[in-house]
Amino acid sequence: MPPDGVLWAFVGAAVSSPQRGLETMSLMSLQTSDAEEDQMKRWTLSIMGVVTFVGIGLTASSAMADHDDRLSVSVAFGRGLNTAQPGNSVNHVALPKKIKVKEGGVVHFLVAGFHQVFVYKPGTRPQDIAVPAAGTFIDNLDNLFYLGINPAGGPPPGTPPTPTLDPTRDDRSNAMNRVESVAFTEPGTYLVICNVRGHFNDGMFAVVKVKEDKDDDD
Ligand SMILES: [Cu+2]
Numbered sequence: 001m002p003p004d005g006v007l008w009a010f011v012g013a014a015v016s017s018p019q020r021g022l023e024t025m026s027l028m029s030l031q032t033s034d035a036e037e038d039q040m041k042r043w044t045l046s047i048m049g050v051v052t053f054v055g056i057g058l059t060a061s062s063a064m065a066d067h068d069d070r071l072s073v074s075v076a077f078g079r080g081l082n083t084a085q086p087g088n089s090v091n092h093v094a095l096p097k098k099i100k101v102k103e104g105g106v107v108h109f110l111v112a113g114f115h116q117v118f119v120y121k122p123g124t125r126p127q128d129i130a131v132p133a134a135g136t137f138i139d140n141l142d143n144l145f146y147l148g149i150n151p152a153g154g155p156p157p158g159t160p161p162t163p164t165l166d167p168t169r170d171d172r173s174n175a176m177n178r179v180e181s182v183a184f185t186e187p188g189t190y191l192v193i194c195n196v197r198g199h200f201n202d203g204m205f206a207v208v209k210v211k212e213d214k215d216d217d218d
Pocket residue numbers: 092093114115116194195196199200204
């Protein structure tokens with residue numbers, strides 16, 4: 001067990017920056033006797049050991065979290081139901097715009113409001129999407145990788161959305177608000193768009209970058 005003074009000194013160093021704590025202690029040791037100086041040196045070494053150990057622990061755990069994050073990634077598809085009023089472009093967004101996932105991973109699209117997830121295979125860019133001049137949906141099926149659930153109900157087409165208790169708020173339906181989990185088993189860059197025409201025109205698209213998994217250590 002370290003002497004009580006070490007723990008106390010460590011708390012002090014952690015509250016300010018560890019470096020400043022050590023500088024302060026170096027100044028103090030100039031004004032102390034040899035015996036006190038020796039003890040101060042031991043404390044300093046102990047503190048440095050503790051700080052290093054804590055640092056290694058934080059680095060290792062954040063690296064592991066990062067690894068797991070890239071196998072199971074959440075994406076906001078719509079900013080949130082509090083911004084989902086009709087005509088409100090605040091909700092016409094996919095975040096983040098650059099989604100990174102490892103090969104064999106899964107992206108969970110957290111759909112908030114009236115949206116439809118379309119994912120295209122590598123090779124399709126936003127400017128390749130042929131947007132019709134009118135209509136609710138784009139429905140460009142060329143090079144499509146994943147066709148998401150239609151927020152207007154279905155399949156089959158024409159199926160009404162799940163009713164809610166409040167008939168004036170059909171945006172609270174769980175036919176619109178849902179999670180769609182999409183697996184990416186091949187590396188490449190995939191375009192994701194909202195198939196609602198006005199939303200895509202507002203910039204509601206993102207890319208999923210699927211990175212080859214070369215790790216053999218797990
Ligand atoms: Cu949308």
